[in-house]
Amino acid sequence: MKKSIFTVITFLILVSCAVGAQAEHYPSTTVSALTADLNFNNRKILNVGDLVTRGPIVDVRAYGAAGDGLTDDTIAIQNAVDGADVGAVIYFPKGAYLLSDEIMVTKRLNFQGDGHASQLFQSNTSKSMFVIGSSSISINAMLMRDLYLASAATASDTALLNLTCVHRSRFDNVIMLGGYYGVFLKSSLCNTFVDLKTGNNIRGHFKQTYSSINQCWIYIKKDAMSSATSNANRFYNLLLEGGTNGIYFDGESQGGLSCYGGTIEGLASTGTSIDIYNNQTPIVISGVHFENSDGHKDINITNSCNVLVEGILGKYVLISSGANIKIANSYIGQVEISSGVKGANIENVKYNGSGNGWIRDHAADTEMFNLCSAAGEFVAVAGRKIREGKNIAVNGSLENWAGDDPSPFTVWSGATVEKTGIGLADTNKYAGSFSAKVTGAGKIWTGLNYTLPPFIKGQWITVEAWVYVLSGSASIGLYIDGGATTVRFGGTEATGRWERLVASFNKFTADNSSATLVLCASNNSVVYWDEVKIYVANVPSENIVTFDNGATSPSVAYNYYLTDIFQTANTSPTNITSFSGGYAGQKIIIKFTDTNTTVTNNGNIRTAGPFTSTTDDMITFVFDGMNWCETSRSINMD
DSSP states (O other), X not given: OHHHHHHHHHHHHHHHHHTTOOOOOOOTTTHHHHHOOOEETTEEOOOHHHHHHHOXXXXXXXXXXXXXXXXXXXXXXXXXXXXXXXXXXXXXOSEEEEESSOEEEOSOOEXXXXXXXXXXXXXXXXXXXXXXXXXXXXEESOEEEEEEEEEOOOSTTOEEEEEESEESOEEEEEEEEESSEEEEEESOOSOEEESOEEOTTSOOSSOGGXXXXXXXXXXXXXXXXXXXXXXXXXXXXXXXXXXXXXXEEEOTTOOOEEEEEEEEESOOTTSEEEEEESOOSOEEEESOEEEOOTTOEXXXXXXXXXXXXXXXXXXXXXXXXXXXXXXEEEEEEEEEEOTTEESOEEEEEEEOSSSOOEEEEOOSSOEEEEEEOTTSOBOOOOSSSOOSOEESOOOTTSOOEETTEETTOEEETTOEEEEEOTTTTOXXXXXXXXXXXXXXXXXXXXXXXXXXXXXXXXXXXXXXXXXXXXXXXXXXXXXXXXXXXXXXXEEEEOOSSOEEEEEEEOOOOSTTEEEEXXXXXXXXXXXXXXXXXXXXXXOOTTOOEEOOTTOSSOXXXXXXXXXSEEEEOOSSXXXXXXXXXXXXXXXXXXXXXXXXXXXXXXXXXXXXXOEEOOTTOEEEEEEOSSOEEEEEEEOOOO
């Protein structure tokens, strides 16, 4: 096979020279690069056979390009492009090619270099490098690979690759440095970009400082003169570093984009890594690693629907507006959901960071569940859809006041509190008629407090509350074991609107830890709190509460161990006629470890029939608000 390929190549070169065609060149140092197969999804994309069938290989040096980094090679490269047949491969051997104007491409060509060793530089600050296609000329199935493109251009809308109506094409292992845009993709669809990377940490012939001038590495939109939108473009294993923004995608109400794997890092704090705007067709962002400074938005979604973000690592995701947006299986510091968002879903998200993370939700129907703390413990589910946890502080609209305090909360550390209806004109909040206005007392731990039941080691708690910060800031904190351990979450600042704050904690290092929940209005802040809910996890099933010996009306109330599994251990005959405590809808399982207990259909117990225990029998009850009704029993026949 190798022999036949070599024979074909030799034949083409001899025929070409015989008819006086432009010289074609296969440098011995690049044969391996040109013959190497690129495997992606088990498909061979490029090999020598492909090159032969697509047309001759045109070496730009045959047209006079020097590649010495000093000579202006613009005309030589443009002549090579203009003189090549459709489907030809424009080959850039190792060298540094200086440009002073744009290279215009109006037919299907392929561009090949020797990777990092083949470097092109646009010295004109107002010009793109490659201008490929136009609103009147579509180009399909082109290939560009193994090139290092750099530019000093700062003029708006200039780019290293300015692509218009370029479709079903592939760009592979292209390094970008500088330029106003890296890739400017207009009205182009079904293109694939693999190993597209920036050069600010990759040494080259040209100055590395040019990376800082880049405004957006990939800018995607509809061309004003074309009816087509840019959609169904795919990006694999991006490495975007430096500059201001990563990807800006304007879907023009259609769109569609997939971004799999890679890293976007070191961008300006004022920028956004992936900015999605005005898109209605599915978008997938999967497996991307974001590592940027505080204040930088890793993902911003605006006026877009059907977006899936999964498997990412980042600091800040903002959902500004849109619908049907899901963030799943990710490691994120902060998520903010604006009021206009419909049907957002946050699932299996772990908090990324050593400081305070938060979820700020202004929307009405967001679902959040399976959140995870920084240490990796499973934390409580909170949100509009409650799958786990018990609401032990249904505060509602804080209308239940005991003296000066909104029950069950009390004033903490010198704060002042009053019942108020201020701020409820904000339609984004749909709580009750009143809220608690809390004014802090010049310190961090000041506000409203609620004493929690004792916790056991490893247990978690999630707090959900509506908050309106008039001045200063608000946070949710835990004061554990008299202050031996403290943790605060939030730092929400004045926004002029109600928002939902969700905080999850797992800081209990010993059984029977005492804890106080504090709704903080730190340092003289003025904060409105409302609709506070607390969800505490059930502990593993081995933590079974044992009824008191001889108790005929044992308590099944919300207990220290927060479990619904109880057991008997009576040493003498005991008849259980009722249960004390409990809440409507609660289900309990009673395990019998003795043969001395009977349960009678009496008091508030409704059994399916007489019950006298044997060891390891079990019986299940559900509380309807008045009576405990048996739903099942398991009798040990041994």
